[in-house]
Amino acid sequence: MQNNMEKVRNIGISAHIDSGKTTLTERILFYTKRIHTIHDVKGKDGVGATMDSMELEKERGITIASAATFCEWSGHEINIIDTPGHVDFTIEVERSLRVLDGAILVLCSVGGVQSQSITVDQQMKRYKVPCLAFINKCDRSGANPERVVSQLRSKLGHNAVALQMPIGLEGSFTGVIDLVSMKAFYFDGENGEKVRIEEAPADLLSEARLKREELIDMASLFSDELTEAVLAEEAITEDMIFDAIRKGTLERKITPVLLGSAYKNKGVQPLLDAVNRLLPCPSDVENTALDRDNNGLPVVLVSDTEKPIVALAFKLEDGQYGQLTYIRVYQGVLAKGSTIVNARTGKKVKVGRLVRMHADQMEEIEAIPAGYIGALFGIECASGDTFLSPEINVTMTAMFVPKPVISLAIAPKDNDSEIKMAKALNRFTKEDPTFRSFVDGETSETIIEGMGELHLEVYVERMRREYSAEVTTGNPRVAYRETITQRAEFNYTHKKQTGGAGQFGRVAGYVEPISDADADAEADADFIFENKIRGGSIPTQFIPACEKGFKQCLAKGPKLEFPVTGIKVVINDGAFHAVDSSDMAFQAAARGAFREGYMKAKPVIQEPIMKVVVETPTEFQGAVMGLLNQRRGIILGAQDEGAMTVVEAQAPLAEMFGFSTVLRSCTQGKAQFTMEFDHYKVVPQSIAEKIAEEAAFRKKGSA
Amino acid sequence: MLNKKLITLNSFKVMGYESDDIIPEGGLGAVSAHAGVGKTAFMVQLAINAMLRGKKVLHVSLHDPVNKVNLWYRELFSNIAGQAGKGNINETWEAILPNRFIMTFKVEGFNLPKLKERLTDLIVQNIFSPEVIIIDGIKFDESERDTIINLKAMAKKHDQRLWFTVHAHHHEDSAAHEMPVALLPFADLFDVVFQLHPEGGEIYIKPLKGKISDSQRLFLDPATMLIKGN
Numbered sequence: 001m002q003n004n005m006e007k008v009r010n011i012g013i014s015a016h017i018d019s020g021k022t023t024l025t026e027r028i029l030f031y032t033k034r035i036h037t038i039h040d041v042k043g044k045d046g047v048g049a050t051m052d053s054m055e056l057e058k059e060r061g062i063t064i065a066s067a068a069t070f071c072e073w074s075g076h077e078i079n080i081i082d083t084p085g086h087v088d089f090t091i092e093v094e095r096s097l098r099v100l101d102g103a104i105l106v107l108c109s110v111g112g113v114q115s116q117s118i119t120v121d122q123q124m125k126r127y128k129v130p131c132l133a134f135i136n137k138c139d140r141s142g143a144n145p146e147r148v149v150s151q152l153r154s155k156l157g158h159n160a161v162a163l164q165m166p167i168g169l170e171g172s173f174t175g176v177i178d179l180v181s182m183k184a185f186y187f188d189g190e191n192g193e194k195v196r197i198e199e200a201p202a203d204l205l206s207e208a209r210l211k212r213e214e215l216i217d218m219a220s221l222f223s224d225e226l227t228e229a230v231l232a233e234e235a236i237t238e239d240m241i242f243d244a245i246r247k248g249t250l251e252r253k254i255t256p257v258l259l260g261s262a263y264k265n266k267g268v269q270p271l272l273d274a275v276n277r278l279l280p281c282p283s284d285v286e287n288t289a290l291d292r293d294n295n296g297l298p299v300v301l302v303s304d305t306e307k308p309i310v311a312l313a314f315k316l317e318d319g320q321y322g323q324l325t326y327i328r329v330y331q332g333v334l335a336k337g338s339t340i341v342n343a344r345t346g347k348k349v350k351v352g353r354l355v356r357m358h359a360d361q362m363e364e365i366e367a368i369p370a371g372y373i374g375a376l377f378g379i380e381c382a383s384g385d386t387f388l389s390p391e392i393n394v395t396m397t398a399m400f401v402p403k404p405v406i407s408l409a410i411a412p413k414d415n416d417s418e419i420k421m422a423k424a425l426n427r428f429t430k431e432d433p434t435f436r437s438f439v440d441g442e443t444s445e446t447i448i449e450g451m452g453e454l455h456l457e458v459y460v461e462r463m464r465r466e467y468s469a470e471v472t473t474g475n476p477r478v479a480y481r482e483t484i485t486q487r488a489e490f491n492y493t494h495k496k497q498t499g500g501a502g503q504f505g506r507v508a509g510y511v512e513p514i515s516d517a518d519a520d521a522e523a524d525a526d527f528i529f530e531n532k533i534r535g536g537s538i539p540t541q542f543i544p545a546c547e548k549g550f551k552q553c554l555a556k557g558p559k560l561e562f563p564v565t566g567i568k569v570v571i572n573d574g575a576f577h578a579v580d581s582s583d584m585a586f587q588a589a590a591r592g593a594f595r596e597g598y599m600k601a602k603p604v605i606q607e608p609i610m611k612v613v614v615e616t617p618t619e620f621q622g623a624v625m626g627l628l629n630q631r632r633g634i635i636l637g638a639q640d641e642g643a644m645t646v647v648e649a650q651a652p653l654a655e656m657f658g659f660s661t662v663l664r665s666c667t668q669g670k671a672q673f674t675m676e677f678d679h680y681k682v683v684p685q686s687i688a689e690k691i692a693e694e695a696a697f698r699k700k701g702s703a
Numbered sequence: 704m705l706n707k708k709l710i711t712l713n714s715f716k717v718m719g720y721e722s723d724d725i726i727p728e729g730g731l732g733a734v735s736a737h738a739g740v741g742k743t744a745f746m747v748q749l750a751i752n753a754m755l756r757g758k759k760v761l762h763v764s765l766h767d768p769v770n771k772v773n774l775w776y777r778e779l780f781s782n783i784a785g786q787a788g789k790g791n792i793n794e795t796w797e798a799i800l801p802n803r804f805i806m807t808f809k810v811e812g813f814n815l816p817k818l819k820e821r822l823t824d825l826i827v828q829n830i831f832s833p834e835v836i837i838i839d840g841i842k843f844d845e846s847e848r849d850t851i852i853n854l855k856a857m858a859k860k861h862d863q864r865l866w867f868t869v870h871a872h873h874h875e876d877s878a879a880h881e882m883p884v885a886l887l888p889f890a891d892l893f894d895v896v897f898q899l900h901p902e903g904g905e906i907y908i909k910p911l912k913g914k915i916s917d918s919q920r921l922f923l924d925p926a927t928m929l930i931k932g933n
Contacts, residue, residue: 626828629830635830636803637805638769
């Protein structure tokens with residue numbers, strides 16, 4: 001392993017389904033000599049149906065979809081990181097985008113910018129990932145790379161600039177002209193492995209010169225040197241142009257566009273050259289961690305091997321070699337035998353085997369320095385965990401994990417699936433802290449919980465695909481909760497004297513909603529217990545028992561058996577008996593007191609309200625607002641951005657089931673939305689009645 | 704409860720007007736100031752006051768994205784509520800939130816037909832039917848006179864009250880109690896015009912048109928941006 005960070009590239013390849021991501025990845029691995037044969041992506045029937053990439057990989061027995069694949073190209077080390085196929089906002093997507101420094105956005109020269117490209121692009125934007133665009137399939141009939149470049153500008157708002165122009169198109173696509181060097185590139189040999197560089201064809205020269213001028217014009221915005229050279233009409237070197245484009249690319253102010261046809265083995269090598277020349281190296285990108293000794297303030301990590309270790313486990317994989325933990329080191333050197341601390345658990349671990357994945361094989365390595373990606377064997381952790389040197393205390397991820405807002409019952413179809421399902425759940429819950437699973441004590445059903453309908457769907461789908469666990473799912477259930485709205489007193493005596501030792505305890509005080517001020521003062525504001533007893537009417541040793549008794553009531557509220565939150569219990573009086581009082585007796589008294597006070601305190605049901613952001617072509621914005629309005633949504637605003645409008649709203653989760661389907665059908669599939677939990681809010685009376693009915697019905701059903 | 708307290712605290716009656724609405728239905732009001740003095744803060748307080756009284760407010764911003772406008776509301780609301788003391792602020796906020804709709808445009812993308820189209824969308828689908836409309840960031844030059852006349856007609860037709868912010872430029876400073884230069888060609892269309900005028904450490908809210916009573920001078924507190932009497 002070299003240790004020259006400037007020559008490291010951590011990149012992702014993101015693409016619309018069917019734009020040729022699998023083929024491109026495979027060609028890259030072939031030209032970088034990681035695999036030795038090229039297979040046909042077309043189905044065996046020869047009709048041209050594209051096979052599903054997952055099946056394809058299985059058939060070939062290569063793991064091009066492994067979390068991070070390493071290859072080398074002209075002295076640069078490139079890690080290709082798998083970007084998840086689904087576009088829903090989940091912690092997993094966030095993590096894989098975090099470890100990327102740059103990306104290749106693959107577009108189809110026929111299909112152009114499609115709605116999924118828009119989604120993928122937005123993720124890049126959100127995480128500020130600099131990217132190159134590669135217009136693939138230039139050999140297809142109907143190929144029109146120029147149209148795609150203009151779509152990149154109009155639909156995605158990229159300042160796209162072509163670095164190449166095609167030599168011929170569709171059936172006659174033979175190569176590309178590099179607009180920087182003004183040379184023509186042809187790809188010879190059985191698999192296009194021999195790059196032949198010649199003078200650009202004379203008939204295309206004048207067009208190429210015009211395009212080159214356009215390119216230099218745009219690049220000069222990022223380089224004074226280049227501008228001066230242009231103004232003084234001096235010779236413009238290739239380096240000047242590349243340096244300027246690189247600067248613009250890193251700032252995400254320019255998107256260089258390359259062309260080719262991965263399937264016909266054309267244009268892949270120049271793309272790799274562009275990755276080396278134009279995409280950032282780890283030290284070009286600012287990464288931050290949160291300082292846990294300093295109230296979680298962000299600290300900038302320096303890609304310096306001398307500094308203490310900070311590394312992020314971004315993906316766990318159950319591969320053919322056992323459990324692998326993929327890790328990116330941001331600071332310091334993670335060496336074999338060194339001791340690291342898991343920031344989440346505080347546990348110390350010794351680094352055992354370190355490896356690097358190469359398509360279908362792996363290489364043992366001694367250390368992973370800052371900026372590099374590798375994998376650890378035999379480390380017990382969850383994905384998203386931060387590993388540190390013992391002397392520092394930071395974390396790459398916020399410690400706050402939101403509580404799930406939706407649940408779903410799942411059941412395996414057969415015995416075999418049951419085992420696989422358990423395996424899958426074990427893995428997923430480790431990977432994603434917002435995804436939980438448990439067995440309901442009353443119904444014996446396995447329940448999965450998460451942050452939204454899509455979130456759960458993704459995991460159910462992954463269970464099927466990755467673990468071949470066939471499961472059936474119930475209807476999604478919203479995580480309602482209960483709280484009180486006013487203060488109410490209680491004074492409850494628990495007394496039992498029917499043979500044997502008696503039980504006695506009296507607890508008096510009041511319950512009240514937690515106010516904003518209380519909530520600010522307490523970190524965990526779901527339940528506050530305050531003891532205001534003076535003069536020992538309840539002896540100190542029984543106070544914890546009282547608190548425990550109250551806490552026991554929180555899991556299932558007396559109103560509709562939803563969890564109780566936002567409640568403050570104050571006890572200020574009570575009574576005990578020298579012989580008959582015990583912990584048990586006071587726990588029972590507290591439970592009774594809670595029920596008594598709670599029902600008087602006007603309990604209400606609360607439901608999760610989601611923040612919904614819909615991005616839609618402007619012509620559909622009225623329809624989208626109508627849809628949200630029908631769903632009890634409050635529309636906060638509409639932002640006109642020219643061709644697109646962003647509608648922001650708050651809507652109850654319970655009303656958002658199936659929204660994606662409805663949204664698609666009323667906007668011709670052109671709108672997309674993100675949804676995340678925002679806050680809890682009291683359910684309107686009419687809805688509360690409906691929920692009560694449903695709860696009663698379910699109870700009857702399970703009894 | 705908190706709601707009522709907040710209305711009293713955030714009252715515009717002190718300005719000498721009979722109601723907090725200041726302008727009549729179908730009327731036009733404007734607040735003029737240099738950049739950064741507090742036009743938006745003033746408008747947002749006007750809006751919060753209306754929202755608390757159950758009036759539907761449409762806030763059209765030509766500069767800021769929805770999030771930023773929303774932040775203004777949150778900030779000023781919690782400042783007003785902070786004055787009122789204890790009470791469940793979040794609950795009150797959630798209760799009045801449905802009374803507000805933010806619409807943002809890029810300045811160059813804004814025109815009257817577009818606004819009307821959007822409004823019709825909202826009204827016809829019964830999503831939102833504004834009673835007060837705030838337009839923050841429109842450029843006042845003579846070519847826009849038709850737009851303003853049309854907006855006034857629209858306000859009349861739907862019984863809406865329309866408020867505008869007017870950006871006054873330093874080089875156009877006019878004498879005291881005089882209309883800002885930018886507003887001169889339109890002055891006849893407006894019922895009420897205020898000017899925010901920095902005076903020492905305070906920002907004086909100077910009435911230029913409408914009821915001009917100097918008995919109660921009003922200021923914007925530069926720390927909280929809240930309106931207060933002297």
